[in-house]
Amino acid sequence: MTAEVITLSSGKGGVGKTTAVANIAVALAAEGVKVVCIDGDIGLRNLDVVLGLENRIVYDIVDVIEGRCKLRQAMIRDKHLPELHLIPAAQTRDKTAVSPSDMVRICNELRPDHDFVLIDSPAGIERGFRNAIAPADRVFIVTNPEVSAVRDADRVIGILEAEDKRGPSLIINRLNLTLVKQNDMLSAEDVLDLLGIPLIGIVPEDQSVIVSSNHGTPVAQDPRSRAGQAFRDIAKRIRGEEVPFLGADKQAGLWDRLQKMTGRR
Amino acid sequence: MDDLIAAIRIKGLRDGLLVSLPEGEWDDQSDALLTQIDGRQAFFQGARLALDVGSQVIRVNEMVELRDRLSERNVSLWAIISASAVTEQTAQLLGLATRVSKPRPEEQQSIDAGPVSQETALYVNRTLRSGTRIEFPGTVVVLGDVNPGAELVVHGSAIVWGRLRGAVHAGAAGDVEAVVCALEIVPMRLQIAGEVLQSSAEGVDTGPGMAAIRKGSIILEAWQPAGTGQT
Numbered sequence: 467m468t469a470e471v472i473t474l475s476s477g478k479g480g481v482g483k484t485t486a487v488a489n490i491a492v493a494l495a496a497e498g499v500k501v502v503c504i505d506g507d508i509g510l511r512n513l514d515v516v517l518g519l520e521n522r523i524v525y526d527i528v529d530v531i532e533g534r535c536k537l538r539q540a541m542i543r544d545k546h547l548p549e550l551h552l553i554p555a556a557q558t559r560d561k562t563a564v565s566p567s568d569m570v571r572i573c574n575e576l577r578p579d580h581d582f583v584l585i586d587s588p589a590g591i592e593r594g595f596r597n598a599i600a601p602a603d604r605v606f607i608v609t610n611p612e613v614s615a616v617r618d619a620d621r622v623i624g625i626l627e628a629e630d631k632r633g634p635s636l637i638i639n640r641l642n643l644t645l646v647k648q649n650d651m652l653s654a655e656d657v658l659d660l661l662g663i664p665l666i667g668i669v670p671e672d673q674s675v676i677v678s679s680n681h682g683t684p685v686a687q688d689p690r691s692r693a694g695q696a697f698r699d700i701a702k703r704i705r706g707e708e709v710p711f712l713g714a715d716k717q718a719g720l721w722d723r724l725q726k727m728t729g730r731r
Numbered sequence: 732m733d734d735l736i737a738a739i740r741i742k743g744l745r746d747g748l749l750v751s752l753p754e755g756e757w758d759d760q761s762d763a764l765l766t767q768i769d770g771r772q773a774f775f776q777g778a779r780l781a782l783d784v785g786s787q788v789i790r791v792n793e794m795v796e797l798r799d800r801l802s803e804r805n806v807s808l809w810a811i812i813s814a815s816a817v818t819e820q821t822a823q824l825l826g827l828a829t830r831v832s833k834p835r836p837e838e839q840q841s842i843d844a845g846p847v848s849q850e851t852a853l854y855v856n857r858t859l860r861s862g863t864r865i866e867f868p869g870t871v872v873v874l875g876d877v878n879p880g881a882e883l884v885v886h887g888s889a890i891v892w893g894r895l896r897g898a899v900h901a902g903a904a905g906d907v908e909a910v911v912c913a914l915e916i917v918p919m920r921l922q923i924a925g926e927v928l929q930s931s932a933e934g935v936d937t938g939p940g941m942a943a944i945r946k947g948s949i950i951l952e953a954w955q956p957a958g959t960g961q962t
Binding site: 613617618620621623624625627628660662 | 745857858859860861862863876878879880896
């Protein structure tokens with residue numbers, strides 16, 4: 467078993483990286499594969515809250531790096547899913563406490579015993595972002611159908627290209643089909659058209675995402691949630707299954723476009 | 732003095748511009764640099780500068796003064812590279828970097844202070860994404876899109892085999908004959924020499940087009956198979 471390390475990044479903050487990491491991790495673990503999430507946002511940790519594990523933290527990633535505990539000790543097991551673990555960020559330190567080579571070392575230590583390592587990158591394109599992408603085998607760019615988020619995503623893709631990272635994939639989060647139909651929101655097609663990278667998921671706008679994040683039970687565990695379904699689909703695609711995109715039938719031309727994109731790779 | 736200006740070497744880095752100063756007195760060196768920047772304002776506008784000063788020993792107040800004079804010109808001093816330990820320490824004291832990453836081969840664009848032949852073009856075989864800025868004292872050909880947030884500043888013409896949605900300044904050194912061509916022209920900003928394209932929302936936004944200066948202002952017109960020759 468050699469884990470694939472996947473980093474989720476966006477450039478802009480607040481587009482839903484942490485939510486996406488939590489939900490994809492939960493969806494993967496629910497299928498029985500071994501998943502570790504690493505919160506890369508040192509000093510502003512919140513992946514633990516979204517996963518509902520904040521009161522179980524004893525050690526964090528900086529303790530591991532500075533040798534105060536073993537890697538195993540900093541890995542918190544999920545309440546419901548025995549295959550899911552979280553390595554929390556330190557809340558009282560900042561991103562300079564971690565270096566890109568520390569991240570590579572930790573991921574290499576995790577690789578033999580797990581299937582996937584998911585890293586939640588902080589917003590921005592500075593040190594914390596560099597740390598998060600250093601060990602990545604694949605990078606998922608999370609964006610919203612908003613001009614500013616797409617602009618930042620474009621910037622991040624440019625940086626990844628310069629770093630020779632394998633081509634990143636795109637998650638379009640919080641798409642509101644009603645607004646798209648009224649021409650008040652960029653469509654998934656508009657976003658893809660500009661960024662020109664393959665799509666791995668479209669997550670519809672869904673209020674239950676915020677509610678469940680506050681409760682610490684990611685929406686991917688809710689079989690009725692449409693956003694939850696979208697995250698479960700992403701998990702399946704990560705594992706190589708072909709799953710049609712949610713709402714693709716409602717947007718004329720999108721499906722053709724997606725097939726073209728896949729063909730282009 | 733003119734010799735000093737001509738001997739300044741400028742190189743594109745991943746994180747900004749690397750400027751190497753020739754040997755000389757510090758006052759002459761810094762004056763030469765500032766003269767160079769004043770002479771090519773469009774090129775240096777908003778640039779991040781890494782300065783290679785060789786073995787020159789620079790005192791704190793001198794470095795501060797240069798930094799201030801650069802920022803007056805909207806150029807930010809980001810790194811000082813020096814063979815002198817004293818200068819290096821001074822730079823670190825001011826919070827400047829003292830090492831820069833090696834330029835990656837594809838992004839490395841060596842630009843000499845001298846003019847580039849009209850026959851020479853820089854060929855860029857990728858999409859320019861947000862945050863990318865390419866400056867070239869000649870013509871640039873891009874095979875790919877120029878996305879919003881990317882900038883192209885060229886002394887010659889800009890030819891984009893793709894969609895032009897970022898900012899472009901052709902003829903940045905004043906060449907009014909320069910043109911901008913793209914398969915789709917919906918720029919955030921389009922300048923040729925001293926002129927700015929007004930109301931870019933109108934005009935050619937679906938097909939291939941060319942922008943050129945006609946009678947003192949920029950005209951954007953659809954590309955026509957016949958009679959495309961620039962007058």
